[in-house]
Amino acid sequence: MVVVSDFDAIVIGAGIQGSYTAYHLSKNSKTLLIDQFALPHSRGSSHGQTRIIRKAYSKTCYTHMMTECYQLWKQLEAEANVELFRTGFKRYQETQETADAGMWSNQQSAGGTQQDLFRRFGGTIRDGEKVVEIHPGSLVAVTTTTGIYRAKSLVITAGPWTNKLLNLVGLQLPLKTLRIIVCYWKEKVPGTYGISKGFPCFLRMFSSAFQHHFYGLPSNEYPGLMKVCYHNGNDSDPDERDIAFRLPSQDVNLLSDFLSKEFPGLDPKPAVIEYCMYTNTPDLDFILDHHPDHRNIIIGAGFSGHGFKLAPVVGKVLSELCIGKKPSYDLSPFKIHRFSFKSLL
Ligand SMILES: Cc1cc2nc3c(=O)[nH]c(=O)nc-3n(C[C@H](O)[C@H](O)[C@H](O)COP(=O)(O)OP(=O)(O)OC[C@H]3O[C@@H](n4cnc5c(N)ncnc54)[C@H](O)[C@@H]3O)c2cc1C
Structure with a gap:
């Protein structure tokens, strides 16, 4: 017998962006986080123990977000009682960037930390389950290799597999x-x-x-x-x-x-x-938006090799889109409509 479980929200992809989104959602919503591989794994984009973080960006939309990111990284450390190591940052010859940057180390355990906190807040993780079907509707139905789940809204944070997932919901992005x-x-x-x-x-x-x-x-x-x-x-x-x-x-x-x-x-x-x-993405800016045809399907993608540091705020705004709250930041630089995209419908 196929068991169907109901949630407020489902997040597909437990990389840094999906894990942070699920962490924010779990504070108020019954949330399911699904990953195709047993966690932790090194097949996507979020593994390894170190990442550079910096507030210095040529685009101010990221600089604004980084102010809160630093606070949220700290909050994560306090909530989980863990410490992320830091070291400095060096301006290097013709580098255009300015200081105020650093390195987060031990981020492998940071990723696991969000998942631990997510569970502590009542969230459910199903790893080793690949999503193979998505049926949009007022309740979105997600079929994995082992179960069927339904939710009022769905977040797709599938990293390099994003277009494979979006193919199931009639969309292809220029990734x-x-x-x-x-x-x-x-x-x-x-x-x-x-x-x-x-x-x-x-x-x-x-x-x-x-x-x-x-x-x-x-x-x-x-x-x-x-x-x-x-x-x-x-x-x-x-x-x-x-x-x-x-x-x-x-x-x-x-x-x-x-x-x-x-x-x-x-x-x-x-x-x-x-x-x-x-x-x-073609302009190396993120995609943080609703699916153009299905408002309760939210997409976080195209992090273009610089998304880790911004994950605390990315997760926050994706969770806000998911629950229908006004996003805390202007998301116009991250809209799907800035590209010509392919609707397969
Ligand atoms: C070498 C390297 C260095 C980097 N350095 C920095 C840095 O210094 N600073 C910085 O800010 N950023 C950096 N980045 C970028 C940053 O790490 C990425 O932007 C970020 O990890 C992207 O995370 P994600 O959650 O979108 O994707 P991922 O980590 O790839 O997660 C996607 C998840 O979706 C799951 N999934 C996919 N399809 C399915 C399916 N059908 N069913 C279920 N689950 C599915 C996958 O298994 C995966 O776990 C670096 C990236 C790399 C590769």
Whole structure:
């Protein structure tokens, strides 16, 4: 017999954006958070232990949101009685960004922390259940590989799988999914660039004189290995991300050249390579909006490689859209209608 469970809200995708949305929703609504993989997993965009956060943005819509994000990250630490490590941020040559940034470390447990708090507030998590059907209506019905759930509203925060999910509800957005290589480089003298020495994270941004955008974080996740990455990648289906023969040696070579010149204390051959996904919009701004044909289906997508730091506020505004409350921020930069999109209806 198929059991149908009813909720106020369902969130599909337990990456950082879905977990934060579910956390906000669970304070007032009976909420279900679904993920296709057993949690925690490293198949999407939110894994790894470190992220750069910064208030400095060329677009003020993000700067405004970051003020509250810093407060909400702190609130998360207090509610869960955990501490996220921080280190500084360095302006790097032609970098346009200004200071007031930092690094959040131990974010793997931050993601799990939101899920723990979500459960504590009465939320339900169903992991290892892939959503295979969505039936819009005044009650949205979601079918997974093991159950059927209904709710007054649905939030889709499926990262690089977003268009696969939206295909089930007659919509395709202009999203590009990129496989990103995450490289760790060995310090020739252990500790040279270590977090314990207060070595900062850095951004080396694209400029007329420098054609690439690199960033780095002090050694922390793996002792003696510094994380330095290229803020770009190759088109990839998220379900094919880990196929080894597609190793993009060109990106590794770019990083090796950069490190040989700028970080002589690192061995310019990567010691560890991992993978992650970006989901980019054409203008690299997020999508935070209702489905154009189904108002009770909310979409949070296209975080374009810079969404982690903003997740506390992204989750807040998605939860507000979900319960029909006026969003706390002007969401016009994040509307679907700024693009030509494909309605499959
Ligand atoms: C290498 C790397 C470095 C980054 N560095 C930074 C940084 O320094 N600062 C910053 O702010 N941002 C950074 N980002 C970006 C940030 O991490 C992402 O914007 C963010 O993690 C996106 O989260 P998400 O929840 O949208 O997606 P995801 O984490 O991919 O989560 C989507 C979830 O949906 C689930 N799902 C998909 N389809 C289904 C289905 N059919 N049924 C059930 N579940 C489903 C998936 O399993 C997955 O768990 C970085 C990203 C990468 C890859």
